[in-house]
Amino acid sequence: MTPIERLFTLFDQTALILQEELQCTYLEAVAETGENVFHGDVLQEEVSELNKKRLKNEYKQIQLDRFTNEEVRKAFQLAVLKGMKEHTQPHHQMTPDAVSLFMSYLVGQFTANHFALTILDPAVGTANLLTAVLNHLPRKQVKSYGIDVDDLLMKVAYVNANLQKHPVHFFNQDSLQPLFVDHADVVICDLPVGYYPNDDNASRFILKGESGHSYAHHLFIEQSVHYTKEGGYLFFLIPNSLFTSDQAPQLHAFLKEHTVIQGLLQLPLSMFKNEQAAKSIFILQKKGIHVKAPKKALLIELPKFSNKQAMKAMMHKIDEWLATEKKGL
Structure with a gap:
């Protein structure tokens, strides 16, 4: 797995858990999980204890400092693009x-x-x-x-x-x-x-x-x-x-x-x-x-x-x- 794939998998899997828990769109969940990755914690109080443990476990396996900025940007971009496909609005388009x-x-x-x-x-x-x-x-x-x-x-x-x-x-x-x-x-x-x-x-x-x-x-x-x-x-x-x-x-x-x-x-x-x-x-x-x-x-x-x-x-x-x-x- 390339570094970009590893990071995308983290953003994607954890966003899916949050989407279910928070009853929100995938794109909103991507923003929430990105915030969690940055803080190294689960910030959403509504998340059940079981899923909090699951999420923390996922976040622990990734150390952001080991990735370049471009790897982070590209992996996050892939998750955002996935979210935009589900939630398309005319102005929600990303520069190629x-x-x-x-x-x-x-x-x-x-x-x-x-x-x-x-x-x-x-x-x-x-x-x-x-x-x-x-x-x-x-x-x-x-x-x-x-x-x-x-x-x-x-x-x-x-x-x-x-x-x-x-x-x-x-x-x-x-x-x-x-x-x-x-x-x-x-x-x-x-x-x-x-x-x-x-x-x-x-x-x-x-x-x-x-x-x-x-x-x-x-x-x-x-x-x-x-x-x-x-x-x-x-x-x-x-x-x-x-x-x-x-x-x-x-x-x-x-x-x-x-x-x-x-x-x-x-x-x-x-x-x-x-x-x-x-x-x-x-x-x-x-x-x-x-x-x-x-x-x-x-x-x-x-x-x-x-x-x-x-x-x-x-x-x-x-x-x-x-x-x-x-x-x-």
Whole structure:
């Protein structure tokens, strides 16, 4: 059994016991068992003495310190994915792992000269993307913020970060309301796509819809730019249809005024059920005194992540592009 399999089995088996005992969903039970693993104890008073013993016995067999952060993240992610399949809601979708890892590589490369960083994920979900990025910035001092309106996802995110020993500041709120966070050097966000129901709040934004509901993903971009430092980077996972919608001209004008486009990396279409669902990684830099537009933006169609040779060549190409453009970064 691999370390990831061993850990997943622990999360899964103990979550099933708690699901039965607490009469809750599997996803809620995963959050509860994750909290127990972190504390090395059974925190739920409703659990029978017999099951308390069983659970404590299971927890004792695993010492978290013997696992890497990535092993913990991947094992916990598998349990969360199982829970999401049973309990699907449109916004309960996790960023694919290969994309999270590739985003963490990009963040690392673009911030290579930063010793200390502040990172914000305004749609943090279960914190899988955020913790993947944090796990790949080992030699930096990082302060991170995660925001989500969904209280169950927030509980999962908090447990996930604890298990990986990342001191993330979490806020359970509507990310499009005023935020109580430091301005960030880096924003990462798998953009929630769809309409934003709060027209009253949307009216504060430049990118509000002309009539009817506004696009949530446009407002998230504006909010993210607002909370980024001058010269800071934004890494968005965007739908490929972002620039062909009826409100695309306003978005284009906003981006031109406030940001510099560093790159657009199209994810392999094979990752998605259909072409309409396809996404890209969009890299922006907020304008500032020393910010120069790249001579040539990084425009790339990524190969399949499973094609190691092609990915290696592509990363080499990105590194070369960065080395050439870095004088202006």
